[in-house]
Amino acid sequence: MIPLVDLRAQYHSIKSEIDAAILSVLESCEFTLGSEVAKFEEEFAAYTGSNFAIGVNSGTSALHLALLAADIGPGDEVITVAFTFVATVAAIHYTGARPVLVDIDPRTFTMDPRKIEAAITPRTKAIIPVHLYGQPADMDPILAIAKAHNLIVIEDACQAHGAQYKGRRAGSLGDFGAFSFYPGKNLGAYGEGGLVTTQDARFDRTVRMLRDWGAAKRYQHVLKGYNYRLEGIQGAVLRVKLRHLENWTEARRAAAARYDAAFAGTVINAPQASAYARHVYHVYAIRTGERPNWQQALLQQGIHTGIHYPFPIHLLPAYAELGRGAGQFPHSEQAANEVLSLPLFPELTADQTNTVATAVLRLGSRAGRKVAVMSGATQ
Ligand SMILES: Cc1ncc(COP(=O)(O)O)c(C=O)c1O
Secondary structure, eight states: OOOOOOHHHHHTTTHHHHHHHHHHHHOOOOBBSSSHHHHHHHHHHHHHHHHHHEEEHHHHHHHHHHHHHHOOOOEEEEEESSSOOOOHHHHHHHTTTTEEEEEETTTTEEOOOGHHHHHHHTTTTEEOOGGGGOOOOOOHHHHHHHHHHHEHHHHEEETTOOOOETEEESSSSSSSEEEEOOTTTTSSSSSSSEEEESHHHHHHHHHHTTTTTTTTTTTTOOOOOOOOOOOHHHHHHHHHTTTTHHHHHHHHHHHHHHHHHHHHHHSOOOOOOOTTTEEOOOOOEEETTHHHHHHHHHHHHBBBOOOOSSGGGGGGGGGGGGGGSSSOOOOOOHHHHHHHEEEEEEEOOHHHHHHHHHHHHHHHHHHHHHHHHHHHHHH
């Protein structure tokens, strides 16, 4: 059996460090925020090359507080992509602002900068590019458009810990970065967690207050805030795991390179890493028009796959009001129909990648033959 991700394998590789870190919080009783969270914030800020980092209780909360700190609310519009996890759009909705969707570049699965200008109105306040699957969006044109229109940029870096755009880390490029530490993420907590990065001291102060009931000091509530605090145990776990993140990222990249090499020059539609990117392969998604059959056939061979994500936002019942039905964001819709995530995690062995790649290639060659027969028949 080859799982999509293997959290237990990772825990066992660092068990003694993790167990000691958790026990130390049980002794200190700093269960919410506290010194482990504060140290983690410093270390993660340094890791991303950001001036400030504020730990919160999820990636969704990170997006929500970044939007609030940028003073976004009812009557405002925020541009993001139709092909993302629902949380990106939900966080905009929480503020009372209206999400405005644009399509993706089908080569990278990230925001197509050429689609942004047409979506801008006098109400537009911010852009949220999503570094989907661990590959940064094409940030230079996005930042240039934002500058020209005086818009805030919030990077949804929830899948992109350690990713780089032209040598700069995800989370340090826009006004804010939002990270998730959901357990399956490249840097995952043992529970829920998230974090906001920013370069601006005023934004740092506002997000810090908003996550803890809007208090400047205890019981001095100067803003209408939230209980979005990061737990002490998660801070301690994340500090341990951050020390391993670069090795794990290189292991992910090596596994992705093995898949790439196996699929190069074949009919398999493998993901493309842009020249500007250090892709950190949170997800390795191939495309196939025969996804249900392939997924089933792989499962029969003990190979687990995933779909990230089967519906674009505007075709979800909860957000149907954001589109005018199918056909509006064709690249997002096609991606949602075709993407198939193969097993990818740092502990995945070369033997396992070979097994997966061989099984996929076998399916591809069968599909290839079918295409050849069909095109032969039409001649
Ligand atoms: C692109 C994206 N945005 C936002 C989120 C929300 O993060 P969380 O689940 O920690 O709230 C996630 C992860 O689930 C995500 O993948």
